[in-house]
Amino acid sequence: MLEGDALPFNLDRTLLCGQVFRWEKTGQWWTGILADNVVHIRQDGRELHFTGTTGEEITRYFDLDRDLEAILASFPDHPILNLAVDHARGLRVIRQPAWECTASYIVATFANIPGIQTRIRLLCERFGDEVAPGRHAFPSPRSLAASPLCDIRDCRVGYRDRYLCNTAMMITENPAWEREIWDLPYQEARKKLLAYPGVGKKVADCILLFAFHHFEAVPVDVWIERIMQQHFLTRDLRLPYDRIADAARDIFGPYAGYAQEYLFAARDIIPKK
DNA sequence: GGTGGACCTGTGCA
DNA sequence: GTGCACAGGTCCA
Numbered sequence: 001m002l003e004g005d006a007l008p009f010n011l012d013r014t015l016l017c018g019q020v021f022r023w024e025k026t027g028q029w030w031t032g033i034l035a036d037n038v039v040h041i042r043q044d045g046r047e048l049h050f051t052g053t054t055g056e057e058i059t060r061y062f063d064l065d066r067d068l069e070a071i072l073a074s075f076p077d078h079p080i081l082n083l084a085v086d087h088a089r090g091l092r093v094i095r096q097p098a099w100e101c102t103a104s105y106i107v108a109t110f111a112n113i114p115g116i117q118t119r120i121r122l123l124c125e126r127f128g129d130e131v132a133p134g135r136h137a138f139p140s141p142r143s144l145a146a147s148p149l150c151d152i153r154d155c156r157v158g159y160r161d162r163y164l165c166n167t168a169m170m171i172t173e174n175p176a177w178e179r180e181i182w183d184l185p186y187q188e189a190r191k192k193l194l195a196y197p198g199v200g201k202k203v204a205d206c207i208l209l210f211a212f213h214h215f216e217a218v219p220v221d222v223w224i225e226r227i228m229q230q231h232f233l234t235r236d237l238r239l240p241y242d243r244i245a246d247a248a249r250d251i252f253g254p255y256a257g258y259a260q261e262y263l264f265a266a267r268d269i270i271p272k273k
Numbered sequence: 274g275g276t277g278g279a280c281c282t283g284t285g286c287a
Numbered sequence: 288g289t290g291c292a293c294a295g296g297t298c299c300a
Contacts, residue, residue: 018295109296115283116295158281163297200297221295240275264295 002048002055008068010090011043017091017265019210021104021117022124022138034061038132063092063213071215071255080231081252081259084266091265093210093258098178099171100138101211106164106198107157108206115156122155144168163198170196186214201241209257218248218260223267230273 015023015030023032028042034053041050041058050058059065072089075081107123108116127139127147144152145168152161171177181189186208193204201220208217220228220241228244229235232251239247252259263270 105295106297110280110294111282111296112284112294118283153281156282159279160281160297198297202296206295219295222293223295 001050002058002064003046007046008090009043009048009062009064009092010088011041011048011062013088013091013265014062014094017088017261018113019094019261020096021108021113021120033131033135033137036129036131036137038135061095063095066092068092071258074253074255075259076251076253078232078251080227080270081263083270084259084262087269088262088265091261093213093215093261095213096211097138098181098207098211099141102167102171102193102196102199102203102207103138103141103144103164105203105206105210106167106196107160109160109198109200109203119155119157123152123157126151126155141168141171145172160198166197167199181212186216189214190217201245205245205257209260215255215257216249217257218245218252219257220244220248220260221264223264224248224260226272227263227267227270231270235273 011030012025015025015032020032023030025031028044029040030042032039032041034057037052039050039052039058041048043049048058068090072085075085103123104116104120107119111119123139123144124136127143128136131137144164147165149161149165152165157164174180181192184192189208189212190201190204193199193207194201199207205217205219208214209219218224225244228248229239233239233244233247248260249256
């Protein structure tokens with residue numbers, strides 16, 4: 001059990017905001033897989049109860065050591081951002097495993113969240129090691145790289161099958177890829193990620209934010225584009241991706257990626273102009 | 274460097 | 288039942 005130090009933290013907001021796709025909730029308990037271990041976790045006020053892993057692992061995965069209040073306090077005073085923070089307070093950006101994050105967002109493009117969850121579940125069931133009865137680890141790059149495209153396509157990933165397979169092959173051939181990304185500043189790391197098939201600007205920013213904790217990375221999806229244009233920029237002219245991301249960094253500061261997550265989490269309650 | 278069309282699949286809605 | 292729009296975009300010409 002973890003107590004006190006974990007706050008401010010909201011487990012439900014963190015797991016429901018769309019940054020991860022594999023956690024399932026039954027009753028009060030969330031179930032997921034960390035480092036090939038089946039983990040159950042629930043929050044009871046200031047306490048986090050869990051089985052299957054250590055407090056250190058939970059703290060690391062949910063990034064509980066980070067001063068979230070300081071991050072939220074660094075945001076500018078803006079009614080829409082304030083609304084988002086009030087709505088999703090306690091949401092933390094998880095430390096996702098780099099490969100799982102990369103593969104997940106490659107198959108997540110141009111789709112909706114329930115469909116993404118289905119695809120990832122099918123990929124895990126088909127290509128991931130069974131770590132407990134009915135529970136599968138995320139497939140390794142090697143297992144996907146060795147799979148015929150048609151097998152991957154059976155997991156309803158559509159045309160993304162070749163992106164996933166080819167990226168898995170590139171990563172299998174370069175096991176140091178993750179260390180190389182860690183060692184680079186944001187823009188250079190992004191450039192490196194863009195070389196992988198199926199990784200465009202948005203997916204690269206998701207990977208840099210969710211797996212590498214580059215908090216200046218601002219994934220601009222259709223929702224964020226809409227919110228930014230309607231409430232922070234101009235509605236008259238549709239701006240390209242990098243212009244919106246740059247503007248978000250200017251407006252929100254060094255934790256712009258965090259601000260993006262709060263806006264995304266609150267997308268349903270942010271008024272449409 | 275910017276633009277427009279094609280693209281798997283699932284869901285919600287008229 | 289059917290058609291259409293849309294969804295955490297990327298790639299290519």
